[in-house]
Amino acid sequence: MSIRSFAVRAIVAGTVAAAAVVGLTGPASAAPAPAPILHTFFTGPLLPVLGQNAFCNGVIDTLVETDPTRPGLATVVLTSRGMHGVGPEWAANPVCRIKADIVWGLGVLAGQAKTVELNFGERPGESVRTEINPGPGVTGLTIQATFINPYVNELRPQYSLPVGAYAIIP
Template sequence: MIGEISVNVGGDEVRKACLLLVAVAMSAMTWWGAGNVTAEPQLPRVTQYSENVGTFGDHDFCHGAFNIGMVAPKGKRGVVRITLTSFGFTGNGSGWARDPKCRFFALVNTTAGFGKNEYFPVAFGRRPGERVTIESHPGSGPKAVTVSTSSSDRRSDIQSFGATMYTIVP
């Protein structure tokens, strides 16, 4: 067997090298962030399922869905501006005909410390494209931002699956 070379590298050494590489990369991203903020770019993010959330509201079986957008406001470090854009909501009965607004709370949970819950009132009607803008302050660095909904009369009742986005906040 001419020219045969055998290299014996243990699994522990490879695992340690990979962990060290990940630690160095995360440290670099945390230290430098995403650079200076000069515009409001969409934050790069990874989601598990979707950036769309379906929910229901406070009266007459009102229900619908909305999309989640996230930007870094110009000149504000550690802040995420979340925009909820409605696909249109609908309901049943005479109550919906009198009051065609579906109300609920948007629950924003960020990994600032051990998790920070913020509730924001939302009201969407029939027309698609209605927007609600929320500012959250999770701080700079790698973060997980979850948006879900709760009922308008009891904030503790979660009523949608929600969407979790992993991002780097400048």
């Protein structure tokens, strides 16, 4: 047996073994994963807020998840890093109430906005998940706790810097 035929047999055996391993592992599961995202504001994925109870304040992490088995839909996850307040009002009720507005695509003009009520305490890690339907492709996305309701003339005693981004939705 020559070296050439030995090398060919070894390569063929290695290729067959690799194909068998790849074939036996099966397809990858399509679990929800963070969407590819480009943040357009200097705060990045962080939402610093001033809430509605006793000058409560803190930072909220934002994340956009997509699931390949559900095209055109995305899940926005808002996770608290812990809220803090001052005075006897905070001591009596240590919950920071925030109404966050999530706007995508054409925004309020096209009905592509959603208000999410958040009630976060001092413990970090609490999260709220909400689903939006921006459709497949690239979409503009803004998350903010604004002092004016985008739907009606409601004033809210709260404020935040926005999270602005472009996300790719499968």
